[in-house]
Amino acid sequence: MSLDLTKVAEQVGSMVARLKAGGEDRQERLQNALNVLQDKSLDLERLGKKIEASKTTWLVAGLVDGLSPHYKAPPLPPEFSVLATDGSNIDVDRHKSTRCYLINIGSVVLSYGAHPEALLDSFPSLYFGDDDLVIAPDGARGREQPIEGALLGIKRGVDECRELARLAVELPKESPALALLDGSLILWGLSGKVYPDFVIEALLNKGFLRHLEEMRKLNKDKRLALASYISFPRSTDVVNALRVAICPHEIIDTDRLCKECTSRDCDKVDGVRDRDVFSNILAPGERSALFTSQSSIVEKHYGGHWVYFFYIRVDDEIARVEIPQWAARDENLLKLTHALVLDQCRRGQGYPVALAEAHEQAVITGVDRESFWQLAESLMVEEHLPSLTSAKSFSKRTRWV
Secondary structure, three states, X not given: OOOOHHHOHHHHHHHHHXXXXXXXXXXXXXXXXXXXXXXXXXXXXXXXXXXXXXXXXXXXXXXXOOOOOEEOOOOOOOOEEEEEEEEEEEOOXXXXXXXXXXXXXXXXXXXXXXXXXXXXXXXXEEEOOOXXXXXXXXXXXXXXXXXXXXXXXXXXXXXXXXXXXXXXXXXXXXXXXXXXXXXXXXXXXXXXXXXXXXXXXXXXXXXXXXXXXXXXXXXXXXXXXXXXXXXXXXXXXXXXXXHHHHOOOOOOEHHHHOXXXXXXXXXXXXXXXXXXXXXOOOOOOOXXXXXXXXXXXXXXXXXXXXXXXXXXXEOOEEEEEEEEHHHHOOHHHHXXXXXXXXXHHHHOOOOOHHHHHHXXXXXXXXXXXXXXXXXXXXXXXXXXOOOOOOHHHHHXXXXXX
């Protein structure tokens, strides 16, 4: 039975009414945030030191070139390439007779200039061996982490980066290029204490960051920028920097001081997102100042690939673009990133066309998943291997009423 919308309509109406009633309050908090951001008397050097010294339970952006600067897009080079990868997967299904998973990586290389060209492809990889299905520590048994669910999603991100690095090696030396990933450069799923150190070592240090390093080294004889693109971001890193600026305490320790604080001045910008602020600051095509991520996983592991980011306005949307430190500190690569990301969005009706095409190459539909499992089970039957499925799986495919 499908969802009965008549039974939830009243609840949706209540939600809309509540959102409408809070509109004036949200606008006031947004204006407070804008006032702080554009305050010319704000001591940015002092604020930067305050951010570095503070201990907060919320993620605060590090300052690079201030808060309010914004920059027009540089001109496009006459010849350039954009490459992108995206991925999709079929997860391990414990109700099937065999344990396996599949990762499909879509790739796109778009060349612009006198000799335009588009290369689109996909690379499906099936993982089924005992070593493929788990991440294990060296010389230890019993601590293996099965690659499925969230961990499979992280591995897929590593494979996307690996394929992007492979494509970058094949680029010609003559023209500049931008390598694009969808989503964040920060592997958030590995932050905190969710997984043991050997998993982080395998996927991050020996995986994702190694592929970033491969692309960084290509700049010895090529001009290659790297970025990830986040559409309609929900992040509040910059607004949280404004909270630090508002707070009357010289050094903030949220676990200790916030419980005792009675003024709660920082609540004046509560609920405001970075995109709300920059939609009022940036003109179409402009980018914001540069900021750095203060994520604990970045601080601990990323080193020379420390994640910088800026916001860019594309038509009516504010997007977040993340770049590694080596691209952020190279003015030519930074300008190249700004120009090519904006050009890609304009060609793709507001979203980078290379990422959209990579997604189309990678996507696995519901029909594809069913066909994959039917193929696997039929081949097992041909080879006289057991192909039993769980009663639950059988029940889902059978209508009883």
